[in-house]
Amino acid sequence: xxxxxxxxxxxxxxxxxxxxxxxxxxxxxxxxxxxxxxxxxxxxxxxxxxxxxxxxxxxxxxxxxxxxxxxxxxxxxxxxxxxxxxxxxxxxxxxxxxxxxxxxxxxxxxxxxxxxxxxxxxxxxxxxxxxxxxxxxxxxxxxxxxxxxxxxxxxxxxxxxxxxxxxxxxxxxxxxxxxxxxxxxxxxxxxxxxxxx
Amino acid sequence: xxxxxxxxxxxxxxxxxxxxxxxxxxxxxxxxxxxxxxxxxxxxxxxxxxxxxxxxxxxxxxxxxxxxxxxxxxxxxxxxxxxxxxxxxxxxxxxxxxxxxxxxxxxxxxxxxxxxxxxxxxxxxxxxxxxxxxxxxxxxxxxxxxxxxxxxxxxxxxxxxxxxxxxxxxxxxxxxxxxxxxxxxxxxxxxxxxxxxxxxxxxxxxxxxxxxxxxxxxxxxxxxxxxxxxxxxxxxxxxxxxxxxxxxxxxxxxxxxxxxxxxxxxxxxxxxxxxxxxxxxxxxxxxxxxxxxxxxxxxxxxxxxxxxxxxxxxxxxxxxxxxxxxxxxxx
Numbered sequence: 113x114x115x116x117x118x119x120x121x122x123x124x125x126x127x128x129x130x131x132x133x134x135x136x137x138x139x140x141x142x143x144x145x146x147x148x149x150x151x152x153x154x155x156x157x158x159x160x161x162x163x164x165x166x167x168x169x170x171x172x173x174x175x176x177x178x179x180x181x182x183x184x185x186x187x188x189x190x191x192x193x194x195x196x197x198x199x200x201x202x203x204x205x206x207x208x209x210x211x212x213x214x215x216x217x218x219x220x221x222x223x224x225x226x227x228x229x230x231x232x233x234x235x236x237x238x239x240x241x242x243x244x245x246x247x248x249x250x251x252x253x254x255x256x257x258x259x260x261x262x263x264x265x266x267x268x269x270x271x272x273x274x275x276x277x278x279x280x281x282x283x284x285x286x287x288x289x290x291x292x293x294x295x296x297x298x299x300x301x302x303x304x305x306x307x308x309x
Numbered sequence: 310x311x312x313x314x315x316x317x318x319x320x321x322x323x324x325x326x327x328x329x330x331x332x333x334x335x336x337x338x339x340x341x342x343x344x345x346x347x348x349x350x351x352x353x354x355x356x357x358x359x360x361x362x363x364x365x366x367x368x369x370x371x372x373x374x375x376x377x378x379x380x381x382x383x384x385x386x387x388x389x390x391x392x393x394x395x396x397x398x399x400x401x402x403x404x405x406x407x408x409x410x411x412x413x414x415x416x417x418x419x420x421x422x423x424x425x426x427x428x429x430x431x432x433x434x435x436x437x438x439x440x441x442x443x444x445x446x447x448x449x450x451x452x453x454x455x456x457x458x459x460x461x462x463x464x465x466x467x468x469x470x471x472x473x474x475x476x477x478x479x480x481x482x483x484x485x486x487x488x489x490x491x492x493x494x495x496x497x498x499x500x501x502x503x504x505x506x507x508x509x510x511x512x513x514x515x516x517x518x519x520x521x522x523x524x525x526x527x528x529x530x531x532x533x534x535x536x537x538x539x540x541x542x543x544x545x546x547x548x549x550x551x552x553x554x555x556x557x558x559x560x561x562x563x564x565x566x567x568x569x570x571x572x573x574x575x576x577x578x579x580x581x582x583x584x585x586x587x588x589x590x591x592x593x594x595x596x597x598x599x600x601x602x603x604x605x606x607x608x609x610x611x612x613x614x615x616x617x618x619x620x621x622x623x624x625x626x627x628x629x630x631x632x633x634x635x636x637x638x639x640x
């Protein structure tokens with residue numbers, strides 16, 4: 113079971129892992145966008161990790177969404193905040209997240225982020241990573257969940273490397289984006305990796 | 310850049326501080342960059358909030374007042390406020406009867422306001438609804454009217470929805486009336502010179518000394534044509550024609566019209582535009598109710614004007630004429 117405390121500890125791990133990956137993410141983003149994704153992501157998780165989370169796990173997830181909004185108004189930050197918000201709504205009033213519900217939470221985050229970002233699966237964005245993770249987790253045994261999620265996120269990033277970006281600023285690069293890792297998918301991989309204690 | 314300021318980074322905060330200090334009976338700033346009515350939310354009344362970038366006074370914050378808005382979240386010049394500020398505005402506007410989010414259709418604002426609505430609902434159990442202004446006819450074709458940007462039509466929406474809320478209508482009714490108002494507004498702009506965002510320090514666009522641009526957006530978004538400046542009557546004629554091509558007007562129709570300065574254009578020139586518009590509408594047999602001529606929705610020191618036409622029915626007309634008061638406008 114995941115409590116607000118577990119969540120805080122995970123946020124701290126993600127904050128330090130994405131901080132370490134910040135340069136890598138900024139340079140991946142610099143090839144297709146404005147080159148600040150590493151900062152957006154690491155700052156967002158640092159702020160979330162520094163936030164005192166309430167015991168109600170729904171309200172804790174809301175506090176994380178707000179932390180993201182506070183420090184990063186970029187579209188990636190807003191999308192991650194949207195994902196946390198979708199999960200927050202489903203968990204409001206509980207003090208623990210049942211791991212069996214995680215695939216459903218990831219899927220809800222994916223759907224809310226698709227609606228808000230007006231994105232589609234196959235556009236080569238973080239949405240593809242979330243979709244792959246949600247589907248992979250659906251059949252995963254509880255103790256294998258983190259490894260399964262990491263593998264799905266890594267496969268997605270590699271699989272889309274050979275495809276063009278179809279959304280946002282990266283779309284302008286068209287065919288030239290083929291061969292490049294999508295920075296948003298790469299960032300998601302680094303986030304999920306950090307969950308492995 | 311030639312501007313009266315201290316530090317560009319303090320531009321918005323010092324402006325808000327001054328505005329509240331000048332009109333303490335009207336405005337309060339309970340949370341940074343959120344302006345609310347000085348008297349606070351009215352119990353039992355539907356709240357109306359808006360939000361957007363600074364640089365457009367009296368839009369957005371200026372219209373907080375009796376018979377108008379309850380609260381407003383304000384961002385940097387031409388930049389969206391954060392979702393958290395918007396959520397605070399919603400909280401401050403709530404009198405227990407729900408809150409309408411009424412604002413212009415800009416990508417960043419929509420994302421943040423949707424998020425803010427979810428936050429307010431989760432944290433404070435406030436029911437919210439949304440109505441977007443999409444009155445700039447140049448910003449997308451009629452078939453994609455939902456993609457249009459919101460401009461000076463907001464003034465009518467704030468006024469009419471504000472009056473409905475003030476007389477005690479419930480949230481669904483205020484929302485319905487706001488939507489009818491938004492649907493009845495059409496606007497078009499034209500520009501002569503750009504403005505400068507303090508933190509950017511450069512003009513938002515470049516334009517020749519003798520040129521004008523028809524249809525230009527309030528942030529310098531591209532318009533329909535750019536050419537040598539024309540006489541005022543021809544400018545007014547074309548603007549009205551373009552509005553009427555989108556929303557036809559016929560004998561007996563009742564409308565209100567707003568001839569608005571983008572900031573630097575003086576009232577004198579607005580009246581020259583209005584003169585021709587009036588003649589043209591008179592000739593068509595269209596009745597003008599409560600014409601508005603002045604600085605209602607600006608873009609800093611941009612030179613240029615916008616014209617907004619709203620087609621009225623009896624209900625909208627009576628709400629438009631209902632009393633309202635803020636520091637910039639009194640009905």
